[in-house]
Amino acid sequence: MTQTTAKLTIPDLAAKKAAGERLVMVAVGEVLTATWAARAGIDIIGVGDSLGMTLHGHENTLAMTVDQMIMHTQAVRRGAPDTLCLVSMPYGSYATPDMAVTNAVRMMKESGADAVKLQLGREGAHIIRAVADAGVPVMSHVGLLPHRVHMLGGFKTQGRTAEAALDLIRDARAIEDAGAIGLEIEAMPYEVGKAVDKAVSIFTFSIGAGAAGTCQLLNGYDLLGAFDTFKPKFAKRYANIAETATQAFTAYAEDVRAGTFPDDDHSYRMKPEEAERLAQLLAEEDST
Incomplete structure (x- = not known):
C-alpha cells in the first residue's frame, strides 16, 4: 500500500521540532529502496556514506568520494523525487572552509539533495559557518562520528560520563550557533541524546540514542535485513531480505x-x- 505525504521543506524541520512532532528517516543509496521508502511515506531519506559499508563492502565509511555520493543521491532522487533528501559529505571533502564550500555547492547542484551533512563540532564551527554562509542548508553530527573511527578506536558509544555528555552538548550548541539547520545524534545513552536535543532549537535526528530527537533514523539495509554482516544493538530488523x-x-x-x-x-x-x-x-x- 502506498502512503502519500507532502514533501517536507527545510523550514518545516524546525517547525516540526517546535510542535513536538516525530519524523521518520531511513538511509538508503539506490533507486529500489528509495522507491519503497517513498511508497511507505518515509519523511526523509538520508544518503549516508555508510553505504560504503552496506553497498560497497568497505570496512568503514572513509573510502567514499564526492563523485560516488553524488551518483548515489541521483539514484535516490529518481526513486523518491518528492521526499526530502539529505546527503552526507564524505571524509576529506570538508577539511577546510574553501574545500567544504566548493564540495557542498557541487553536491547540491549535481545530486538533487535538499541539504548536506558533515561531521564537525566546536573545532569545525568555522567550516560549518562557511557552508551556511554560502547558502547551503547544512547539518552536522555529534556522538559517534564514523569519520573519526580510527581516533575513537572503533564504532563505540559516546557520552557515557557526565563530563563526556557535557562535551557533546557544547558541540551541539556550537553547531547551531554556526548556522546549521540540524544535527545527527548518534550512539549515546538516551539521557544524553535527550539533553543534546533539548540544548538546541534546530532539527535533530537520532540513531542509537533511543527516542531522543525530533526524527528517528535507521539504516534501510539494517531494517530490511539486507545487510547482515553485523547488526548494531540499536538496529531493529523488520524483515530478513538477505535470507x-x-x-x-x-x-x-x-x-x-x-x-x-x-x-x-x-x-x-x-x-x-x-x-x-x-x-x-x-x-x-x-x-x-
Missing part, C-alpha cells in the same frame, strides 16, 4: 542445474508454421 534473497538464488541455481528452468512458461516460442518454415529454409540452405 529471502539467498533462498531465491539457491532455488534458481537448483532449477537451472536440474534443467527445470527455463520451462515453456518462461520461454518464447515460434508459431508452429514458422518453425516448420525455418526448418525447411535451413534444409534448403544446407543442401546447396
